Amino acid sequence: MKKYPRVVIVGAGFGGLQTARSLANKEVEVVLIDRNNYNTFIPLLYQVATAQLAPEQVAVPIRTLLRRAANTKFLRAEVTQIDFVAQEIKTDINTLSYDFLVLATGSRSQFLNVSGAEKYTFPLKTLNQAIRLRNHLLSCFEQAAVTNNQIERSQLLTIAIVGGGATGVELAGSLIELITNSLRRDYPQLNPQEVRVLLLQSGDRLFREFPQPLGDYTAKKLRRLGVKVMLGSKVVAVSPEGLELDDATKIATSTVIWAVGVEGAIPRCFPFPEKKQQRQINVLPTLQLIDHPQVFAIGDLARIPSHQKSLSGVAPEALQQGVYVASTIRRQIQGKRVKPFKYFNKGRLAIIGCYSGIGQIAGLPLKGFLPWLFWLAVHVVYVPDWRNRLIIFLTWLHNYLIGDRPSRLIL
Amino acid sequence: MKKYPRVVIVGAGFGGLQTARSLANKEVEVVLIDRNNYNTFIPLLYQVATAQLAPEQVAVPIRTLLRRAANTKFLRAEVTQIDFVAQEIKTDINTLSYDFLVLATGSRSQFLNVSGAEKYTFPLKTLNQAIRLRNHLLSCFEQAAVTNNQIERSQLLTIAIVGGGATGVELAGSLIELITNSLRRDYPQLNPQEVRVLLLQSGDRLFREFPQPLGDYTAKKLRRLGVKVMLGSKVVAVSPEGLELDDATKIATSTVIWAVGVEGAIPRCFPFPEKKQQRQINVLPTLQLIDHPQVFAIGDLARIPSHQKSLSGVAPEALQQGVYVASTIRRQIQGKRVKPFKYFNKGRLAIIGCYSGIGQIAGLPLKGFLPWLFWLAVHVVYVPDWRNRLIIFLTWLHNYLIGDRPSRLIL
Numbered sequence: 001m002k003k004y005p006r007v008v009i010v011g012a013g014f015g016g017l018q019t020a021r022s023l024a025n026k027e028v029e030v031v032l033i034d035r036n037n038y039n040t041f042i043p044l045l046y047q048v049a050t051a052q053l054a055p056e057q058v059a060v061p062i063r064t065l066l067r068r069a070a071n072t073k074f075l076r077a078e079v080t081q082i083d084f085v086a087q088e089i090k091t092d093i094n095t096l097s098y099d100f101l102v103l104a105t106g107s108r109s110q111f112l113n114v115s116g117a118e119k120y121t122f123p124l125k126t127l128n129q130a131i132r133l134r135n136h137l138l139s140c141f142e143q144a145a146v147t148n149n150q151i152e153r154s155q156l157l158t159i160a161i162v163g164g165g166a167t168g169v170e171l172a173g174s175l176i177e178l179i180t181n182s183l184r185r186d187y188p189q190l191n192p193q194e195v196r197v198l199l200l201q202s203g204d205r206l207f208r209e210f211p212q213p214l215g216d217y218t219a220k221k222l223r224r225l226g227v228k229v230m231l232g233s234k235v236v237a238v239s240p241e242g243l244e245l246d247d248a249t250k251i252a253t254s255t256v257i258w259a260v261g262v263e264g265a266i267p268r269c270f271p272f273p274e275k276k277q278q279r280q281i282n283v284l285p286t287l288q289l290i291d292h293p294q295v296f297a298i299g300d301l302a303r304i305p306s307h308q309k310s311l312s313g314v315a316p317e318a319l320q321q322g323v324y325v326a327s328t329i330r331r332q333i334q335g336k337r338v339k340p341f342k343y344f345n346k347g348r349l350a351i352i353g354c355y356s357g358i359g360q361i362a363g364l365p366l367k368g369f370l371p372w373l374f375w376l377a378v379h380v381v382y383v384p385d386w387r388n389r390l391i392i393f394l395t396w397l398h399n400y401l402i403g404d405r406p407s408r409l410i411l
Numbered sequence: 412m413k414k415y416p417r418v419v420i421v422g423a424g425f426g427g428l429q430t431a432r433s434l435a436n437k438e439v440e441v442v443l444i445d446r447n448n449y450n451t452f453i454p455l456l457y458q459v460a461t462a463q464l465a466p467e468q469v470a471v472p473i474r475t476l477l478r479r480a481a482n483t484k485f486l487r488a489e490v491t492q493i494d495f496v497a498q499e500i501k502t503d504i505n506t507l508s509y510d511f512l513v514l515a516t517g518s519r520s521q522f523l524n525v526s527g528a529e530k531y532t533f534p535l536k537t538l539n540q541a542i543r544l545r546n547h548l549l550s551c552f553e554q555a556a557v558t559n560n561q562i563e564r565s566q567l568l569t570i571a572i573v574g575g576g577a578t579g580v581e582l583a584g585s586l587i588e589l590i591t592n593s594l595r596r597d598y599p600q601l602n603p604q605e606v607r608v609l610l611l612q613s614g615d616r617l618f619r620e621f622p623q624p625l626g627d628y629t630a631k632k633l634r635r636l637g638v639k640v641m642l643g644s645k646v647v648a649v650s651p652e653g654l655e656l657d658d659a660t661k662i663a664t665s666t667v668i669w670a671v672g673v674e675g676a677i678p679r680c681f682p683f684p685e686k687k688q689q690r691q692i693n694v695l696p697t698l699q700l701i702d703h704p705q706v707f708a709i710g711d712l713a714r715i716p717s718h719q720k721s722l723s724g725v726a727p728e729a730l731q732q733g734v735y736v737a738s739t740i741r742r743q744i745q746g747k748r749v750k751p752f753k754y755f756n757k758g759r760l761a762i763i764g765c766y767s768g769i770g771q772i773a774g775l776p777l778k779g780f781l782p783w784l785f786w787l788a789v790h791v792v793y794v795p796d797w798r799n800r801l802i803i804f805l806t807w808l809h810n811y812l813i814g815d816r817p818s819r820l821i822l
Contacts, residue, residue, distance in 0.1 A: 037553060038820045056465035061819040063597035073600075076553045076821075093557050128822065142448060142487045146504050186474035189484075387809060387817050391802060398798060406798050408472040409449045410487075411539065 004029045004071070005099035005333055008089055010079055010267065012039050012062050014315045015299035016104030017384070018322025024069035026330060031096060033075045033089075037061055040127050041383055043315060044392070046167060048130035050174040051138070051182070051405040055127055057392055060385040081269045084292050100294045100329050103267070103281065104322075107300035107313065110261035110279070116238035121258035124167060133257065135410045137175075140254050142410070144194075145187050151252070157195045158253040160243060162235050163260030164201030165208070166350045169218055171259060172199045172227045173353020180226075181403040197227045198251065202234040202260075207350065207358070210365070214358040217367045221356050262313065264301040279303075285340035287325060293332070296325045315382070317343050351375040355400075415440045415482070416510035416744055419500055421490050421678065423450050423473050425726045426710035427515030428795070429733025435480035437741060442507060444486045444500075448472055451538050452794055454726060455803070457578060459541035461585040462549070462593070462816040466538055468803055471796040492680045495703050511705050511740045514678070514692065515733075518711035518724065521672035521690070527649035532669035535578060544668065546821045548586075551665050553821070555605075556598050562663070568606045569664040571654055573646050574671030575612030576619070577761045580629055582670060583610045583638045584764020591637075592814040608638045609662065613645040613671075618761065618769070621776070625769040628778045632767050673724065675712040690714075696751035698736060704743070707736045726793070728754050762786040766811075 005028050009016045012034035020032045038059040047053040066072045077091035088097050109123035122133045137159070144156040159175060161168045175197050184192055199206075199222060205215040206222075206229070219229045235256075237244040242252040264280035272278065280303035282290065287302060289295040299318035324341045331338055347361030349371050357372035358365070366374075376396060383389045399405065416439050420427045423445035431443045449470040458464040477483045488502035499508050520534035533544045548570070555567040570586060572579045586608050595603055610617075610633060616626040617633075617640070630640045645657040646667075653663040675691035683689065691714035693701065698713060700706040710729035735752045742749055758772030760782050768783035769776070777785075787807060794800045810816065 036821065037549060054465050054467035055822065056467070056818045056820060059820050061597070061817075064593075064815075064817075064819070067596050075557065077557075127820075131822070138448060146486065146488075182475075185478050186472070385817075390805070394801070404475075406472075406475075406796075407467045408475070409467060409470050409538075410447065411466065411542070 006031065006097065007100040007102065007329060008033065008096055008098040009102040009104060010034075010089070011104035011106055011265075011299075011301075012036075012074075013042070013104060013106045013299060013318065015106075015318035015322045015325075016102065017062070017065065018319045019102050019104065019298070019325050020066065020069065020072055020322075022323050022326030023072070023329070024066070025071055026326075027333070028071065028100075028329065030069070030072040031075055031098075032062065032066065032072060033077055033079060033091060034062060035076065035078050036127075037063070037074075037076050038127070039065060039384065041379075041388075042125070043379060044383075045124055045127065045130045046171045046174055048127065048407075049124060049133040049137070049171065050178045051134055051408040052174065052178070052399060053392060053395060054407045055131055057388050057395070058130075058383075059127055060388060065384060079267050079269065082267065082271060084271060084289075084295060087294070098294075100332070101296070102325055102329075103270075103295070103297040103301055104299050104318070105265040105267060105301050107262045108265040109258055110263040111258070112261045114235055114238060117235070117256075117258060120238045120240055121162070121256040123258045124171070125262075131411065134407075136255060137178075138408055138410045141183055141187055141190070145189060153190075154194060155242065155252040156254050157190070158198065158242075158251065159196070159255045159257070160198045160200060160251060160253045161257045161259055162200050162243075163258070164199055164203070164206040164229075164231075165259065168199055168201070168257075168259035169206060169222065170351055170353070171257060172197055172222055173225065173351065173356075176225045176227060177353050178405050181399075182405040182408065186408075198230060198253075199227050200230045200233040200235060200245075202232070204231050206231075209348065210350070210358060210360060214360070214365055214367060218350075218352055218358060221352050225352075225354055262300065264303070266301065286328065286338050287321060287341050288338075293338075296328070298322065298325055314348065316346060320344060349375045349378060417442065417508065418511040418513065418740060419444065419507055419509040420513040420515060421445075421500070422515035422517055422676075422710075422712075423447075423485075424453070424515060424517045424710060424729065426517075426729035426733045426736075427513065428473070428476065429730045430513050430515065430709070430737050431477065431480065431483055431733075433734050433737030434483070434740070435477070436482055437737075438744070439482065439511075439740065441480070441483040442486055442509075443473065443477065443483060444488055444490060444502060445473060446487065446489050447538075448474070448485075448487050449538070450476065450795065452790075452799075453536070454790060455794075456535055456538065456541045457582045457585055459538065459818075460535060460544040460548070460582065461589045462545055462819040463585065463589070463810060464803060464806055465818045466542055468799050468806065469794075470538055471799060476795060490678050490680065493678065493682060495682060495700075495706060498705070509705075511743075512703075512707070513736055513740075514681075514706070514708040514712055515710050515729070516676040516678060516712050518673045519676040520669055521674040522669070523672045525646055525649060528646070528667075528669060531649045531651055532573070532667040534669045535582070536673075542822065545818070547666060548589075549819055549821045552594055552598055552601070556600060564601075565605060566653065566663040567665050568601070569609065569653075569662065570607070570666045570668070571609045571611060571662060571664045572668045572670055573611050573654075574669070575610060575614070575617040575640075575642075576670065579610055579612070579668075579670035580617060580633065581762055581764070582668060583608055583633055584636065584762065584767075587633075587636045587638060588764050588814075589816050592810075593816040593819065597819075609641055609664075610638050611641045611644040611646060611656075613643070615642050617642075620759065621761070621769060621771060625771070625776055625778060629761075629763055629769055632763050636763075636765055673711065675714070677712065697739065697749050698732060698752050699749075704749075707739075709733065709736055725759065727757060731755065760786045760789060 359371035
């Protein structure tokens, strides 16, 4: 039997998994490495945090997704060393040589040197973080229901979200839905006026990736729903008691959600040629590492310095890069010329909640019910498993028809 | 407004929850206490452990179930002290006086003084234990897939279940389904012959609560499915390497599931009149405590010493006791005479797996496909939430039509 070139892929998120799927049953041997045995559908994590979806519905076992790929092995491991010269990668359980290496480890929260942020805030980049946030939010309500101390109760019922991008806005809207639909009915003894959802944005507008009018629409909409949108509010410190802004305002809250600041999740062992830490890995327009044409970095991890702006950090881009890298590796094997990666922007959507969304498709700005519905449709379609697709669809139907959140377990 | 007598219920399992539901909107004030904010449908826990159902599908937030009960409050707390004389109960967050007290804390695993059992086995009485067992089983397969050490691999792929009652048998059958349907496809590199499921029973037959022929049928069926049924095998010690039987046989295994030995989960602070520890709380035929007519104990926690055999420990009995205690409390308030509790046995069913079950209805023994189907139907109907009912139904349909287990996440 002919020995095929081995492609090792690190990270089974949108980019890494897509690379593996595009290489399925092709003339390569594929090893996909991830520290978790499941792929997380990150755009829906906030719905796990707000008890709308169960964790099982936004995660799929990786082995299920790879069953038909006879040339692909999955390895649940943590990468501990990468040697670009020997073309070898070490994990906590074994050592693998590679012919091609695809780094697709995604991004992690960056705490921007805000004191206490790493320790006391709730980021929302992984499934475990989403479950932790859900447990915490529900526990705050349980505690608020039994305390007679008004200051403590107000602190427990104040939820601050730092960051006015997609995650922050989506969380704010979803929290309002959770509170209005479920928690008010669960806790009749609590005064709805005491529950506060704050959305803090350091800049002067929400959704910087969309045109100004859409950001304004979002802020107006969120305010109408009851979110306190605080523009120009820069957080400088977080403690167990609350947070502090740069104008010395203090906000007492038990829950600070960190929805700002993302950096490439560069493996700690990554051998930087420049001998200095960076937030992303610099790549050529072909997504290859500058001195190592057989090594690729894709998704949130990668940055093309020659482009004016860094890559957009959205799932469709990572997916397209996965397809591109798979095809580029095959071209390299066949001795063909490698073309640069081009991102085809199909448009962008974001959901505000309560039947509102915004979007930009083919340059056309959209707002209101239509982008809300588009958003739900697109996300159901992109969930990589038809069973989860069906359950998510049914859950949303139930959610919007009956207005309830089923997954309110404190585990 | 007239002040109603207060009924405090400790434990929101089958019995406690049913008591609360039967007292909903009646002329009493109800406080239901549980350490978790959800009710667990214990008979389906084994399906969480074997990745068939998501945890969210066998648990329902208690507040959801009590929404229409205006006279009922839920308190998420741990009971720390009970004073029968002052009629007062202390929790970790407050103190409550009661007019009536219903103790319904269920049961917990009893390790029968087997050395190492408490530390190294996996019991299956709570949702967290089920998730822990699922994580462990899947991790064993992940580890087995990468090890080259044959002894280690065999240990990782041997699963021992201690106890040949309903939990043990159901787990054994469900594990075989998990292995046959999902894991063989997930781990093509593993030899199916290496995976072993052992069911150890100290007595000479399975299912002592059913007639002998049904126990024999179960053993035959399980053996045909590939379970190694080991009768007359008494476990005397458990260690991280495996277990030891009383005939000094050693079995190397990474997974010992403890499905035997149950005792009433008597609150640690329970003031026993006899000044000695017991396995259950003795009650009168009216389920009242002997010296305290306003205190009831129900479900797995309670035992009527005047009956030949202790209560049967099945969910229908706890449910009937809940209804009974609610009505008895109302009779006491109205000054009416209290009648003893009578259990109406509707019959009993158990599932073996792979389309087989056994049962006894109106004295009639059943085996094969029919009791299997009955079992599924009865359990779907008894799940206390129509949404979970639908998802469980769809999951089973998917499971038996497509033959796959979707929830294989290591969280």
